[in-house]
Amino acid sequence: MITNSPVAELDVIEHAGLSALPQPNPVVFEIGNLSVFYGDALAVKDVTMNVREHQITAFIGPSGCGKSTVLRCLNRMNDLIDGARVQGMVSYHNVDLYDPAVQAVEVRRRIGMVFQKPNPFPKSVFENIAFGPRLNGIKKKSDLSGIVEQALRKAVLWDEVKDRLKDSAFGLSGGQQQRLCIARALAVEPDVLLMDEPCSALDPIATGRIEELLQEIASTYTIVIVTHNMGQARRISEQTAFFLTRLDEVSDSRYGVLVEYDNTEKVFTDPSDKRTLQYIMGQVG
Amino acid sequence: MAESYSVPRPDVPMPQTRESKARTALTRVGFDFKGHGFRGLLSASVGLSLFALFFLLYGVTSDGIPVLAERGWDFLSSPLSADPSRTGVWQGLKGTIQLVVFILVFAVPVGMASAVYLEEYAEDTWFTRFVSLNIRNLAGVPSVVYGILGLSVFVKFLGDFTGGRSVISAGFTLSILVLPLVIIAAMEALRAVPQSHREGAFGLGATRWEVIRHQVIPYAMPGIATGIVLSVLRALGETAPLILVGAVSGFFTTGDQNVVEDLQGPFTALPMLIFSWARQPKAEFEELTSAVIVVTLFVLLLSTLAAVLVRNRFEKRRQG
Numbered sequence A: 001m002i003t004n005s006p007v008a009e010l011d012v013i014e015h016a017g018l019s020a021l022p023q024p025n026p027v028v029f030e031i032g033n034l035s036v037f038y039g040d041a042l043a044v045k046d047v048t049m050n051v052r053e054h055q056i057t058a059f060i061g062p063s064g065c066g067k068s069t070v071l072r073c074l075n076r077m078n079d080l081i082d083g084a085r086v087q088g089m090v091s092y093h094n095v096d097l098y099d100p101a102v103q104a105v106e107v108r109r110r111i112g113m114v115f116q117k118p119n120p121f122p123k124s125v126f127e128n129i130a131f132g133p134r135l136n137g138i139k140k141k142s143d144l145s146g147i148v149e150q151a152l153r154k155a156v157l158w159d160e161v162k163d164r165l166k167d168s169a170f171g172l173s174g175g176q177q178q179r180l181c182i183a184r185a186l187a188v189e190p191d192v193l194l195m196d197e198p199c200s201a202l203d204p205i206a207t208g209r210i211e212e213l214l215q216e217i218a219s220t221y222t223i224v225i226v227t228h229n230m231g232q233a234r235r236i237s238e239q240t241a242f243f244l245t246r247l248d249e250v251s252d253s254r255y256g257v258l259v260e261y262d263n264t265e266k267v268f269t270d271p272s273d274k275r276t277l278q279y280i281m282g283q284v285g
Numbered sequence B: 001m002a003e004s005y006s007v008p009r010p011d012v013p014m015p016q017t018r019e020s021k022a023r024t025a026l027t028r029v030g031f032d033f034k035g036h037g038f039r040g041l042l043s044a045s046v047g048l049s050l051f052a053l054f055f056l057l058y059g060v061t062s063d064g065i066p067v068l069a070e071r072g073w074d075f076l077s078s079p080l081s082a083d084p085s086r087t088g089v090w091q092g093l094k095g096t097i098q099l100v101v102f103i104l105v106f107a108v109p110v111g112m113a114s115a116v117y118l119e120e121y122a123e124d125t126w127f128t129r130f131v132s133l134n135i136r137n138l139a140g141v142p143s144v145v146y147g148i149l150g151l152s153v154f155v156k157f158l159g160d161f162t163g164g165r166s167v168i169s170a171g172f173t174l175s176i177l178v179l180p181l182v183i184i185a186a187m188e189a190l191r192a193v194p195q196s197h198r199e200g201a202f203g204l205g206a207t208r209w210e211v212i213r214h215q216v217i218p219y220a221m222p223g224i225a226t227g228i229v230l231s232v233l234r235a236l237g238e239t240a241p242l243i244l245v246g247a248v249s250g251f252f253t254t255g256d257q258n259v260v261e262d263l264q265g266p267f268t269a270l271p272m273l274i275f276s277w278a279r280q281p282k283a284e285f286e287e288l289t290s291a292v293i294v295v296t297l298f299v300l301l302l303s304t305l306a307a308v309l310v311r312n313r314f315e316k317r318r319q320g
């Protein structure tokens, strides 16, 4: 629409001014002094960071430094592990996720998860995706069909599977299975997608597909992704958190800590912590 | 460092020695005595089992089949009688089927529910471990002991309700006998469900009940079904507890009865007939015993066949 009114012009100028000074996206997760224990063993200590809306946040760091542990606190997946215990604060849009009144089931409906190994259900492609919507009470076949198609399209899988919706999901390739799992997670319309090394079992081509897909949906979803692949973190994420295992000399125990959390570009080109630089050089160089 | 091993140089061709070296390294010298000996031992064991089985089957069928061929349907549908030429296995067949129904109705649901509780809900404490251990022990208790339990609890203590020496008492006794087997089989099947599978469903916001109902149990069902069938087969063959809870070893008539009277009345079962006919002094009963064994084997075969079908069905469904 074109208008010549001065007010509209003023609007345009104001908008231009705003985009010149980009505002950070609103905070989705506020994590404060988060420590996680498995039984008596401390796994992660004092993690503090904010995850922002509609962008990709990457967790990197060596194996065992607690990336998965922190990620699984964001949708209370750790509740399923006997003996897992959380200290500190994790809030989602300012609601404390570990408040006794908060229902873990409701948390997981809004904060979806995709796992390291593709784990489709032993059902048809259609039923894999319809499972979540069915839980939410959607029963009509026509509604479900629409949701399934939409989810598969978002996960860029529709064209490949539209003729085999009734076939077992196990017949798909590894990359297709992982995109199916992403579609399955998207079908319940979450706000957030947590992904724990979603590409580690996939070949480079399948990985590339998933990276494209993530960048496409990042404008409408908040994504937190754990990755071992430095290149991947650098290619797709806006923010990167670098974790490391620290050895406590006194108690001779090891636990993960958050070393650095910043813009991805900054972390990879000009990290403020020496250990980040060492790790990135070691992995890339 | 560089001098400690020789680097092959392109100007010194040595294909001959390389090839012969590779050939000696890659070709086997001598005969693999251990490997072949082990394999021979294994196949001999299979042969021995087959021989024993064949011997048993031959002995039974050569005596039993002629009786079945001669009497045919009459043998299956006639009631018990002291007259060897008129007696049939109908009451035994009926009793055995009733017992299986009892197990399917009582032991299977209770066993599955217990297994789901222990595997999916109960926290891993010393108490749950103690309970699991005891269930395993119960599976090893001799069946006579269950017979004694059945006699004192169902026949005597609850006699007004069960009718004493009845198929109800026997049904409950056998249900309790197979309960640990059902629980153990179901627990193993549930434990074999990959954790990633549960997490996938939890990650979509499914409640524990929804995860169990829609994902865990369907996945475990082929294993559970196999366990149920093995338990039923075990119960089909049990005789000792039946003797104790008073299965009839002689002859009895069943007139016009309603269902309750029938369930509370005297009963027998196929293994019981084998046991009692084998003890009959009359020579004709020897062949009859073989014939009832053949009938029993046939029932077992049918159950196994049904089990395979059910299992395949569940497995197909599991593939989606």
Ligand SMILES: Nc1ncnc2c1ncn2[C@@H]1O[C@H](COP(=O)(O)OP(=O)(O)O)[C@@H](O)[C@H]1O
Pocket (backbone or CB within 6 Å): A038, A043, A061, A062, A063, A064, A065, A066, A067, A068, A069, A070, A081, A256
């Ligand atoms: N279920 C669990 N039970 C006990 N310890 C665990 C469990 N999961 C992870 N840990 C421990 O917590 C630490 C962090 O693990 P994790 O979060 O999986 O690391 P990462 O994902 O960075 O490789 C490790 O020392 C690991 O052994």
Ligand SMILES: [Mg+2]
Pocket (backbone or CB within 6 Å): A067, A068, A069, A196, A226
């Ligand atoms: Mg991990």
